[in-house]
Amino acid sequence: MTQAPALIPSHVPADRIVDIDIYVPPGLEAHGFHKAWSDLSAQHPAVVWTPRNEGHWIALGGPALFDVQSDPERFSSRIIVLPKSVGEMHGLIPTTIDPPEHRPYRQLLNAHLNPGAIRGAAESIRATAVELIEGFAARGHCDFTAEYAQQFPIRVFMALVGIDASEAPKIRHWAECMTRPGMDMTFDEAKAVFFDYVGPLVDERLHTPGDDMISAMLHADLGEGRRLTRDEALSIVTQVLIAGLDTVVNVLGFIMHELAQNPALRADLQQRGADLTPVVHELFRRFGLVTIAREVRHEIADFHGVTLKAGDMIAIPTQVHGLDPRVNADPLVIDTTRNRPRHSTFGSGPHMCPGQELARKEVAITLEEWLRRIPDFTIGPDSDLSPVPGIVGALRRVELVWPT
Numbered sequence: 001m002t003q004a005p006a007l008i009p010s011h012v013p014a015d016r017i018v019d020i021d022i023y024v025p026p027g028l029e030a031h032g033f034h035k036a037w038s039d040l041s042a043q044h045p046a047v048v049w050t051p052r053n054e055g056h057w058i059a060l061g062g063p064a065l066f067d068v069q070s071d072p073e074r075f076s077s078r079i080i081v082l083p084k085s086v087g088e089m090h091g092l093i094p095t096t097i098d099p100p101e102h103r104p105y106r107q108l109l110n111a112h113l114n115p116g117a118i119r120g121a122a123e124s125i126r127a128t129a130v131e132l133i134e135g136f137a138a139r140g141h142c143d144f145t146a147e148y149a150q151q152f153p154i155r156v157f158m159a160l161v162g163i164d165a166s167e168a169p170k171i172r173h174w175a176e177c178m179t180r181p182g183m184d185m186t187f188d189e190a191k192a193v194f195f196d197y198v199g200p201l202v203d204e205r206l207h208t209p210g211d212d213m214i215s216a217m218l219h220a221d222l223g224e225g226r227r228l229t230r231d232e233a234l235s236i237v238t239q240v241l242i243a244g245l246d247t248v249v250n251v252l253g254f255i256m257h258e259l260a261q262n263p264a265l266r267a268d269l270q271q272r273g274a275d276l277t278p279v280v281h282e283l284f285r286r287f288g289l290v291t292i293a294r295e296v297r298h299e300i301a302d303f304h305g306v307t308l309k310a311g312d313m314i315a316i317p318t319q320v321h322g323l324d325p326r327v328n329a330d331p332l333v334i335d336t337t338r339n340r341p342r343h344s345t346f347g348s349g350p351h352m353c354p355g356q357e358l359a360r361k362e363v364a365i366t367l368e369e370w371l372r373r374i375p376d377f378t379i380g381p382d383s384d385l386s387p388v389p390g391i392v393g394a395l396r397r398v399e400l401v402w403p404t
C-alpha cells in the first residue's frame with residue numbers, strides 16, 4: 001500500500017481526478033471512518049480516479065459500486081486488493097476466482113455457513129457471549145475491544161473451523177499483515193507464513209477428519225468425484241481464516257461505540273426485546289467497513305460517465321453504498337424504522353459474503369445479552385478512538401464504563 005502518486009492515464013478526464021488514499025481517506029482522522037466516506041460519496045461524482053496506490057478508479061456512488069460488484073462479466077475478481085502489484089500476489093480461493101469456476105468452491109462454503117447451519121449453532125454462540133459478558137459485568141468497565149470484540153467472534157469461528165482459540169491472536173496478526181499498511185510483514189511474507197501454518201492442519205484433517213468445517217470442505221465432492229487439491233485447500237482455508245477473523249471484531253467496535261453515545265438507540269433496542277433482526281440490518285448498513293477492488297476486463301465506453309480500459313483497477317469501498325445520501329436519506333442517522341435499508345456491507349453478486357448470516361447472528365446475540373445485563377454504558381477514558389487504516393475499517397480501542 002504505497003503513497004507514491006501514479007501518472008494519470010490519458011483516458012481519465014481531469015474533472016474526475018481526486019486525491020484519495022482509500023486506506024487513509026481524507027477526513028478519516030477528523031471525522032471518523034464512516035462520516036469521511038459518506039462525505040466523499042456526497043461530494044464527488046459516482047466514479048473518480050486517484051493517483052494513490054499506483055492509480056485506480058473508485059466507485060464512490062452507491063449504484064456504481066453495486067454495478068461493479070454484481071457484474072463479473074465486466075469486472076473481474078482476479079485482483080481484489082490495491083495497489084495492483086500487491087493484489088497480484090493475493091490469489092486466494094474463492095475470492096480471486098471468477099464464475100463459473102468460482103461456483104463449486106462457493107458451494108463448499110455455503111454448505112457450512114447457510115442460515116440453517118447458523119441457527120443450529122445459535123445456542124453455543126449465545127453461551128459464549130453470556131460467559132464473556134458475565135466475566136466483567138460486575139466490574140463496571142471493560143476494554144470492549146480486547147475483552148469482548150477480539151474474543152467473541154474469534155471463539156465462535158475457531159470452534160467452527162476446529163482450531164484451538166489460543167491460536168487466534170497469531171492468526172489474526174498474519175491476517176492484519178495482509179490487510180493493513182505498515183505492519184511487520186509484507187503481504188507475501190504473511191501469506192507464506194499462513195500457508196506454512198495451514199499446511200499441517202490440512203494434512204492432519206485429510207488423514208483424520210474431524211467434525212469441523214475444514215475437514216468437511218477437504219472431503220467434500222466438488223462434482224464428478226473431484227476433491228480439493230492440497231494447494232486449493234491451503235488457499236481456501238487461509239481465505240476463510242482471514243475473512244472470518246477481522247470483520248465481526250471491528251463491526252462490533254463501531255456498533256458499541258455508537259450505542260455508548262446514543263441512549264435513544266439503546267432504549268429503542270431494549271424496548272424491542274428479542275427480535276433485533278431489522279435493527280441489525282440497519283446497523284450493518286450504517287457500519288460497512290470492507291474496501292476491496294475489481295479489475296476491468298474489457299474497455300467499457302461509458303461507465304457512470306467515464307471510459308474504463310481493460311486492466312484498470314476500480315476500488316469498491318463497500319461502506320459507501322449504505323452511506324450514499326442518494327441511496328439512503330440521512331445516511332449517518334441510525335433509523336431503526338428505515339424501510340429496507342440498502343447497502344453493500346456484505347458485497348453483492350457472486351462473491352457476496354457467505355459469512356453474513358453468522359455475522360448478523362453474532363451481532364444480534366451480543367446486543368440481546370449485553371443490554372439485558374448492562375443497559376446503560378458510556379465511552380471510558382482509556383479509549384483510543386483513532387481509526388486504524390486498512391482494508392477493514394477499525395477503531396483502535398473502545399473502553400466502556402457503566403454503573404454497578
Ligand code: HEM
Binds near residue numbers: 244288
Ligand atoms: C462484519 C462481518 C463481515 C463483513 C462486513 C464481511 C464482508 C464481506 C464482503 C464485502 C465480501 C465480498 C468480497 C468480494 O466481493 O470480493 C465478503 C466475502 C467473504 N466473506 Fe465476509 N464479511 C463478514 C464476515 C464474514 C465471516 C464471519 C466469514 C466466515 C465465516 C466470512 C467469510 C467470507 C468469505 C470466505 C468471503 C469470500 C466469498 C467469495 O469470494 O465467494 N465473512 N465478506
